[in-house]
Amino acid sequence: MKIDFTKIEVQTSFDGTYQTFNIAKEVGNDMKFNGSVICDIGFEELAREIYFSDSEVEIPPQYVQPLIQVISQGMYIATIKRYLLQVLNGKQQ
Numbered sequence: 001m002k003i004d005f006t007k008i009e010v011q012t013s014f015d016g017t018y019q020t021f022n023i024a025k026e027v028g029n030d031m032k033f034n035g036s037v038i039c040d041i042g043f044e045e046l047a048r049e050i051y052f053s054d055s056e057v058e059i060p061p062q063y064v065q066p067l068i069q070v071i072s073q074g075m076y077i078a079t080i081k082r083y084l085l086q087v088l089n090g091k092q093q
Contacts, residue, residue, distance in 0.1 A: 001064070002056040003087060010079040021080060024053050030074045031067070038066040064088055 005024040012019045028051025032044055043063055050057050059067060071084045086092040 001059050001087070001090075003059060003084075004053075004056040005050055006054055008080055008083060010083045012079060023076065023080060024050055026074070026076070027070070028052070030070050034070075034074070038063075040066075059088075 005027050006022045007020055008023055009018050009020045011017065028047045028049075031047035031050065042060070043066060046057070046059070046063055046067075068085060068088050071081060071088065074081070076084070083092065
């Protein structure tokens with residue numbers, strides 16, 4: 001699956017307002033420095049790729065569950081967390 005962490009568009013109010021967020025650096029940092037869910041060179045390389053990305057990043061299947069854990073434990077606003085978890089669980093594109 002591919003996710004563009006630089007353009008996460010989510011609803012931010014009851015009136016239907018949407019905002020776009022760039023969370024690539026936050027996710028990359030959390031994966032590398034705050035998430036101790038997996039010690040794997042490939043996961044750290046994925047963290048680096050996300051951190052420095054300016055478009056979609058391919059998430060290999062073996063890293064979907066660890067990334068779900070990182071996002072679940074991260075300090076993201078609820079609407080962003082909910083959106084990412086839905087995407088990672090295959091419930092939204």
